[in-house]
Amino acid sequence: MMDRRTTIKWMLAASASMPLLEQRVAGVDASTALPPAQGYGTDPDLTKTYHPGDVWPLILSRAQRHTASALCDVIIPADSVSPSASAAGVVDFLAEWVSAPYPHQQKDRAIILDGLAWMDAEGVRRFGKEFAALKETEQHLICDDICSEQKATPAFAQAAKFFARYRDLTAGGYYSTAAGRKDLQYIGNVPLKSFEGPPLALLQKLGLSPEQMQRG
Amino acid sequence: MPFVTSATLNKTYDVIVVGSGAAGGQSAYTLSMDGAKVLMLEAGRKYIPESETPMYQTPDQGPLSGASTPDKRFGFYDATVNGGWEVPGEPYVQTTHDPAGRFDWWRARMLGGRTNHWGRISLRNGPYDFKVHTRDGLGFDWPLSYTDLAPYYDKVEMLVGVYGSNDGLENTPDSAPGCLLPPPKPIVSDLLIVQRARRLGIPVIAGHRAVLTRQLDFNTSPARLHPGNPTAQKIIAADMQRRAACIWATPCGRGCSIRANYQSTTVHLPPALASGNLDIVTDAMVHEITLGKHGLASGVSFIDKTNGKECRAFARVVILAAGSCETARILLNSKTARFPSGLANSSGKVGRYLMDTVGSSLGGQIPLLESLPPLNEDGASESHVYTPWWLYGEQLAGKLGFARGYHIEFGGGKRMPGLGTLAGLEWLTGGSYGRKFKQDARRYYGSFVSFDGRGEMIPNKGSYCEIDPQVKDKWGIPVLRFHWKWSEHETRQAAHMQKTFEEIIEAMGGRVNGEVQTDGAKAIQAGGSIIHEVGGAIMGKNAKTSVTNRWGQTWDVKNVFLTDGAVFPSNADKNPTLTIMALAWRAADHILDLMRRKDL
Numbered sequence: 001m002m003d004r005r006t007t008i009k010w011m012l013a014a015s016a017s018m019p020l021l022e023q024r025v026a027g028v029d030a031s032t033a034l035p036p037a038q039g040y041g042t043d044p045d046l047t048k049t050y051h052p053g054d055v056w057p058l059i060l061s062r063a064q065r066h067t068a069s070a071l072c073d074v075i076i077p078a079d080s081v082s083p084s085a086s087a088a089g090v091v092d093f094l095a096e097w098v099s100a101p102y103p104h105q106q107k108d109r110a111i112i113l114d115g116l117a118w119m120d121a122e123g124v125r126r127f128g129k130e131f132a133a134l135k136e137t138e139q140h141l142i143c144d145d146i147c148s149e150q151k152a153t154p155a156f157a158q159a160a161k162f163f164a165r166y167r168d169l170t171a172g173g174y175y176s177t178a179a180g181r182k183d184l185q186y187i188g189n190v191p192l193k194s195f196e197g198p199p200l201a202l203l204q205k206l207g208l209s210p211e212q213m214q215r216g
Numbered sequence: 217m218p219f220v221t222s223a224t225l226n227k228t229y230d231v232i233v234v235g236s237g238a239a240g241g242q243s244a245y246t247l248s249m250d251g252a253k254v255l256m257l258e259a260g261r262k263y264i265p266e267s268e269t270p271m272y273q274t275p276d277q278g279p280l281s282g283a284s285t286p287d288k289r290f291g292f293y294d295a296t297v298n299g300g301w302e303v304p305g306e307p308y309v310q311t312t313h314d315p316a317g318r319f320d321w322w323r324a325r326m327l328g329g330r331t332n333h334w335g336r337i338s339l340r341n342g343p344y345d346f347k348v349h350t351r352d353g354l355g356f357d358w359p360l361s362y363t364d365l366a367p368y369y370d371k372v373e374m375l376v377g378v379y380g381s382n383d384g385l386e387n388t389p390d391s392a393p394g395c396l397l398p399p400p401k402p403i404v405s406d407l408l409i410v411q412r413a414r415r416l417g418i419p420v421i422a423g424h425r426a427v428l429t430r431q432l433d434f435n436t437s438p439a440r441l442h443p444g445n446p447t448a449q450k451i452i453a454a455d456m457q458r459r460a461a462c463i464w465a466t467p468c469g470r471g472c473s474i475r476a477n478y479q480s481t482t483v484h485l486p487p488a489l490a491s492g493n494l495d496i497v498t499d500a501m502v503h504e505i506t507l508g509k510h511g512l513a514s515g516v517s518f519i520d521k522t523n524g525k526e527c528r529a530f531a532r533v534v535i536l537a538a539g540s541c542e543t544a545r546i547l548l549n550s551k552t553a554r555f556p557s558g559l560a561n562s563s564g565k566v567g568r569y570l571m572d573t574v575g576s577s578l579g580g581q582i583p584l585l586e587s588l589p590p591l592n593e594d595g596a597s598e599s600h601v602y603t604p605w606w607l608y609g610e611q612l613a614g615k616l617g618f619a620r621g622y623h624i625e626f627g628g629g630k631r632m633p634g635l636g637t638l639a640g641l642e643w644l645t646g647g648s649y650g651r652k653f654k655q656d657a658r659r660y661y662g663s664f665v666s667f668d669g670r671g672e673m674i675p676n677k678g679s680y681c682e683i684d685p686q687v688k689d690k691w692g693i694p695v696l697r698f699h700w701k702w703s704e705h706e707t708r709q710a711a712h713m714q715k716t717f718e719e720i721i722e723a724m725g726g727r728v729n730g731e732v733q734t735d736g737a738k739a740i741q742a743g744g745s746i747i748h749e750v751g752g753a754i755m756g757k758n759a760k761t762s763v764t765n766r767w768g769q770t771w772d773v774k775n776v777f778l779t780d781g782a783v784f785p786s787n788a789d790k791n792p793t794l795t796i797m798a799l800a801w802r803a804a805d806h807i808l809d810l811m812r813r814k815d816l
Contacts, residue, residue: 148647197401
């Protein structure tokens with residue numbers, strides 16, 4: 001495997017306008033570099049709690065985790081309501097995801113690992129530092145170019161695809177946790193004696209009424 | 217000793233039931249509660265919902281936040297064991313890669329089969345649905361009418377517990393008094409759909425699902441279920457009291473450890489076992505019905521999966537309730553000199569007229585539902601309301617371009633957040649990230665609605681299964697090969713669904729997420745996707761054109777009965793499970809009657 005520094009140098013040498021896929025080098029094609037792993041099978045214990053790494057080994061390097069953490073916190077930073085993505089454990093979730101032995105996740109692995117390498121290369125190219133070491137404003141300048149697949153210029157189209165996938169996974173991991181549920185004020189998943197339906201005041205505000213059901 | 221092994225089962229039984237799902241569970245229940253000695257053979261493993269169900273687990277407690285994988289197609293917490301559209305070591309053959317010609321076969325290898333994870337939607341077929349050919353000249357009439365089956369629908373609803381309301385709508389039958397449990401209150405998005413769909417002339421009524429919105433009526437129902445049988449009444453009254461009512465949390469698709477919804481393992485099997493008349497062998501893969509004297513079946517051959525050994529079991533009557541395709545497979549694999557093309561297949565109709573449900577879906581985002589205050593909308597998991605087919609008149613007059621109807625199931629509400637809840641928001645947010653993304657997530661969470669159309673497929677000659685001449689499963693049993701074809705009745709119906717969903721979303725002031733698919737061939741989901749496969753050994757009035765009579769009794773071998781969906785001559789838009797159970801109860805009553813009269 002080509003080491004990370006070499007990869008970044010190589011990427012720097014490549015034009016930023018070159019589509020990401022063409023910039024790929026053998027060293028970052030993780031699908032060929034993954035140790036053999038098994039899934040959880042068709043009859044796993046559904047009642048125990050699993051942690052990333054329990055079922056298959058995690059492949060993210062320390063450096064990749066560093067970039068991954070910085071990027072998911074740009075997407076979901078801490079605010080007055082809830083913690084950042086990395087504080088909620090999203091990096092472990094992402095590591096589990098890209099390490100999984102299933103086809104869908106293996107496809108994502110290539111996208112994510114290439115994308116993380118691109119983020120670092122882009123940081124070095126524009127600001128002389130890898131992504132995690134950039135100032136927040138610098139990180140945002142890069143993300144502004146790739147945060148919309150609709151608006152991204154052709155030069156950033158491939159990176160925008162990566163960003164969209166990474167944002168979906170970050171949000172998926174984050175809102176699956178207790179911190180995410182609390183942020184969204186989800187109050188279900190608790191046993192109730194009866195199900196009373198929405199409060200009347202809210203329905204009135206929306207111009208709705210439970211009596212509608214009676215009109216057949 | 218209700219759970220036995222291939223080594224400890226009795227020498228002979230009154231009835232062997234192959235399969236333990238809705239059909240097998242109901243057949244075994246009815247027979248054993250009336251005193252028949254029953255052996256149930258299940259191809260999957262023993263499964264104990266009380267201890268195995270992941271109640272309250274949150275997505276982050278499972279691998280990949282509960283994502284769907286090839287090991288667990290409906291997500292980590294789905295109640296399916298050793299199953300899905302592929303089962304390791306148990307292949308089947310497709311004849312084409314073209315999605316339009318595919319049939320994907322979902323199986324579960326576990327006690328209770330697919331009833332452990334199903335959607336619990338429990339709709340009755342209506343009077344038209346039994347006389348489809350008479351009504352529009354297509355497909356086949358059933359050899360029985362709604363009124364023949366109505367008393368059994370009543371019984372099944374009382375036994376398993378189904379919520380719903382009686383709305384008196386066309387071809388959407390009411391239940392007898394005391395059968396239905398009260399429906400759960402609609403959630404906010406339901407009420408908005410009710411209001412706006414009605415402006416379009418589309419009715420929205422209470423859903424019907426097999427969930428206990430309150431405890432079953434253990435004082436009154438037992439006598440109605442088992443008249444003249446005080447032992448059975450006592451057993452079922454006690455069992456009804458052991459089932460808890462819904463606690464309005466944790467999805468039904470995971471199964472239910474407190475037995476608040478219907479699954480064969482929590483509703484049919486416990487009282488049947490308590491009768492002392494039911495033995496169950498799990499890991500028993502039945503592959504053949506054996507013939508004895510006088511052209512009658514003597515029992516079955518099965519593989520004991522725990523040791524790979526070929527075993528036999530014997531009975532006066534054999535019931536196949538293995539799931540439509542597996543039932544057809546067992547018949548086709550039971551080849552003898554008398555039945556060179558498979559048992560009970562003198563008509564050549566075994567495997568023929570396979571049907572699934574037409575499915576098409578669309579989602580939307582509704583500004584009125586944005587930024588609502590915190591609400592617990594878990595409810596009964598899904599389908600507090602639904603839309604039954606409403607255009608019978610227009611359709612019969614030929615105005616729609618397709619012959620049969622569909623119903624609509626709705627999704628919405630502030631569901632437990634997971635992997636996909638806030639994915640793909642760019643079309644709404646313009647690509648936000650950072651603090652703005654978090655604000656957007658709070659704003660849009662709970663503002664999405666989804667529409668699933670579920671429609672009737674008309675049986676056709678191009679949709680069938682047969683035995684593949686080469687491929688065998690890991691037990692050496694020849695496997696099925698599928699052929700599939702949709703007609704324009706189905707594809708046009710799927711396009712109509714898309715148009716209807718778009719109209720409802722717009723009437724709700726919302727925006728369609730993605731594209732409205734006006735090409736029906738693209739709008740329709742692949743065969744087998746909806747997992748409502750029926751047919752393959754249809755019932756009829758004539759031994760030349762059908763496999764069984766109106767009791768599910770095969771024309772060719774009078775002590776072989778089919779009680780699963782294989783006998784359906786048509787597949788109404790109504791989800792098949794309730795009808796499977798009603799037919800199975802009716803067939804079992806008939807078997808008991810014939811055994812009493814020594815006709816079996």
